[in-house]
Structures are given as structure tokens and as C-alpha cells.
Amino acid sequence: MAEPPPLVVVTDSDLPGDAPEQILGAAGLRVRRASCRSAEEVARAARDATALLVQWAPITAPVLDRLDRLRFVSRLGIGHDMIDVAGATARGIAVANTPDYCVEEVAAHTIAMVMALARRLPVLDRAVRDGRWSATGDGVGALRPSRASVAVIGFGRIGSLVAEHARALGFRVVVHDPNVEEAAVRAAGHEPSPLEEALAVADIVTLHVPLTDLTRRLLNGETMARMRPGARIVNTCRGGLIDETALAEALASGHVAAAALDVFEQEPLSAASPLRHAPGVLLTPHAAWYSPDSLEELPRRAARQIVDFLEGRPVPSIVNPEYAST
Template identity: 60%
Template sequence: MTTPLTLITDCDLPGDAAEGTLRAAGLRAVRAPETSADTLATLGADAEALIVQWHRIDGALMDRLPRLRIISRLGIGYDMIDVAAATERGIAVANTPEYCIEEVAAHTVAMIMAQGRGLAAYDRAVREGVWRAVDARPFAVRPSRTTVSVLGFGRIGSLVARGLRGLGFRVVVADPYAPEQAVRDAGCEPASIDDAIAVADLLTLHVPLTEETRHLIGASALGRMKPGAVIVNTCRGPLVDEGALAEALIDGRIGAAALDVFEVEPLPADSPLRAAPNVLMSPHAAWYSPQALEDLPVHAAGNVIRFLAGDEVPAIVNRAYAIR
């Protein structure tokens, strides 16, 4: 019997922990030197598994990998994989939802507090010789008088919501898939997406990127927000229409933004966000800690190992693949 092969299409993480984990389990592994369709089809001619980080995996590529049975994502989001096409072909798709929950939640709360307490503006002022506590920009909030709307109550969104409640914020949650009682048990208030957007002093996004959620925060949503509200996105860049957000920031209709993710990454030099006021940015780093970096490739490889062994893989996102 031929030892199953896993093709790693792309990975910008240091080291070779994914390959090492697979080989320690008795599997073969190869990493593609580049991601042209011909290269991937040649290297993956007998691959039963793919591990992918950023490369687009569509039905056309799947059709060139006749033995493919599972695609495992190096990360939580899986919008670069055509899940419907995989399901149609009986291919499982799994992500790695557990590896950086604490890190992303902490980064989100840090961004909320930095913008909600004017820390960046204070820092610049002190360095410039200005010593005025009342010059916080865009504002300095009292948590008990401030509403944070959390869109999405999954692993990360629920942790953010609970953390903010612990700090005294009023927290409104919009998630059509979350039981209302679970939201209330966390001390939060359930609401519709439209209502959550409208009441937010600070809005934080924790929903998957789909065709339905792309540009969820666009000109229309921005127009319905409170004047001076703050937007935080540590989830997926295309959830926000960056052009509309930059315009709203420049006009002063939106008070500030804190962004870890962008529509195009790295952020282009001509992005209008670079010239917009009161924008705090980080380089898609919310996931990072040394521990998360160690866990991510091991978790992605673990999905493959368990699946090929016939074991349960809780991280599979398309259970219907098995009943195509």
C-alpha cells in the first residue's frame, strides 16, 4: 500500500512543523515551491490531502487532483477554498479554529481600549510636548456608559463579549446562529445586525467572510452608525468597504477605526486608509503569539492525520461532503 501523500500548497510560516508532524505519523508530505496550477497538479497527482494557507483552491484545481479527500486550512477562515465545489466532489474541508482564540480576542480588546481611551493620540501628544488629559481623541469612554456591538458570537466573538462585559461595557450581540439564551447568559443583549450597528459606540466584527458578509460594513451601514462611532476589525478585511470607511473617517462621520485585516494584504501604499485620521493598524497580527505559531501547523496537519486514519475531525466545516 502506498503511504498517503499530503501536498502543502503554500505556507509563509517559519519552519517545517507541518511536514514534520505528518511524517512523524507515517505520512508523506511535500511543499510546493510555487503555486501555479500545473505545479500543484503535478506534485499532487496522487495527493489525498492538501494543506493550504492563502492560495485559492477552486473546483478546477480539485479536478486535477483525482485522489484528493481533504483540504486543511492553516488558519481559521477558509474563504480561499471553494467549499461548495469541495462538497460536490466529496472532499472534506477543515480549518484550525482553536489555535489563536485567546490571541485574537486579546488583540481585539486591546484595539477597542486603545481607540476607546484615545491612547494613540495621547502618546503622540506627550511626545510632542503636549500634556492635556482632556484631549483624548476620538474620545475617552466610561465603559458603563458605552455600547459595544459584537457581530458574531462564535469562539472569538463570545470571548471578546465576555471580556468587555467584565470591564463594564454594555455589550450587544448580533448573531442569527447563536441561541439568544446563550447571549443573555453571557450578560449581553441579543439584537439584529441592523440594530446592533445602529446602537454601537464601538463595533467589532467576528463573522466569517462569505458573499453575504462581503462589505457588510459599507456606505449604507456606515451611514446608519452613530456619529463618531469606532469600528474594529480583526476578522477578515473584505467585511469592510475600505473606500467607504476612509471617506467616513475623513468626513468625521466615523470617529476612528482599528484594523488588523485588510481587503488587500499587505496594505497597498496608495490605500486611502493611510491618509485617514484616527486609524490604528496592525499587520494581520492578531493571531500571533509564539505558542500560536507553534500550534497552527500542527493543528492543520492533525486534521489530515485524523481524517486519513478514519477518526473524527471536529474542525470539518462541510459535513455534507460525505453525502454528496
């Protein structure tokens, strides 16, 4: 009896449509869609899978030990902190993200937040709604771009585009990214900087790094204390990069003047979160990635790279190329 085609399990997805089924099915692959929330649910749903399509489900080392046939994990999105990449590498399993489906959207959302904080738009909007009409009163702290600095932490696809846009608006741009040559940062017209110096000089800090053990709570009570009084923070990357309790305290004290946040340690944001009522905060619901174009591209690209991998074609977005040497 002929061996059945490889099975791809969609562990979880809240995206509309059936693009993965269409693309994978057209390539002759079997597809099973699940709604996994826990590692145990993944292990049961994907026990005979050759590849996984993952949005938020946890792919842990113990789960990988139970998936004997697994060869490839494709992430519906850019971040891959829900996947134990080191564990996958040790087991010879490739992991790929979908890194470029929403670069324009996230960069645009970030710049919108940068400008909203620079020009004090949330405060001014609330003032008008409350019956006040004072540009000089409620607009205190508004920035002139040519006299202000933006620190871009992380100079990848999105961070480099944010830096380009910020520079075009007139901001001085300092960049911290230990994985990028300083010459490349200078060639783009920006100033490379160690993290402590970038935080110390910036009027606005915007985060564009992956969430790892090294970057978790990168902005905490200690690092925020090094920021200049009245600085502002933008995060469209991963909520875990910021200690939210420490941020709420810094906002309450006025040391951090404002924050614009699209991502949070727990999502949806808890009704009890102090960030909901902290002064000077602009909140959006993990929406920086979204446009109708990106929504269409994401599942198609994530499914297409499964087909490419299983058919032996290169997948440039594999985040652990060393998997092949194990």
C-alpha cells in the first residue's frame, strides 16, 4: 500500500479563510486544522504530522519529543518565541517565520505612534473632549522633530524602515543593534550607539527586537531610570520586552512622559492592567501588522514555505539553519 501524503497540522489560527488548505492541498499534502491552546493539545493533534503551521500554540521541547515525524514548523507571523527553536534544532527540525508580510504596516503604525507622542495627540484629544482648549497648557512637551532624538532598538527589516522614516521627518536617529555592523548603520544615515547611551539621549525609544531570554523585559525599572526625564516609549514588537508594572510606575511618576503600546505581556490586555489608566498612554490591540493586504499575504506565505521545504526548495526565512547539521 502506498504511503499517504505528508500531513500538515494547522495547530491554531484566528485568521479568516482557508488559504492554507487551498495551498497545501493543491500541493498534494493532507491538512488537519486544530484549535490548540496548550502543549498537550498540540502533541495530541499533531502526533503524525510532518509539518506544523503555528500561530500562538506552544511548541515545547517535550512536545517535539512526541512528534516523531515532524520536519518543519512554519510560524504565522514574525516572532517565534512560542516555539522552542533550540529544541527543534537539536532534533533536526527546521523552524521558519514569515518575516516580511507586514513590514510596511508595522513601520507605519510605529511612526504614527512616534508622531502621536511627539505632538501629544492623545493628551490634546482628551483635553478637547473634556472641554479644555489650550495648546500651550495641554500640549506641554510637544516636540519639534529637528530638535528631538529617536532611539531605534533593533535594526532589522522593520527597525531599519522605522529609522528611515523617522530620519525623513527630521529626527536625529540613534540605533542600537549588536548584530548589525556600525558601518551599515552609518551608511543609512544614522548613529550607532550602545544601549545605555541610546536610552540616555532619546526623546522617544522604539523597540524592534525579537523576544528572547536576553531581551525579555529589556525595558525595566533599572533601564527606564537611565532614560532622560520626559522620554517616551513605543512598542509594536513584543509585550514581553517591557516590564509593564515598572512602566506604569514610571508613567505615574512622570519620569516616562508617555507610551504607545500595541503589544502586551498578556493579550488581550487585562481589564485590571494599570496601563489602562496610566497617564499619557496610547493603546492599540496588537493591530500594527494589519491591513487587508497583509491579512491576505500572511497565511499564503506561511503555507507556501511548507510546500517549498517539503519539495526541497530553499526557504530563506528558516531561523535555525543549523538544524541541518544535527
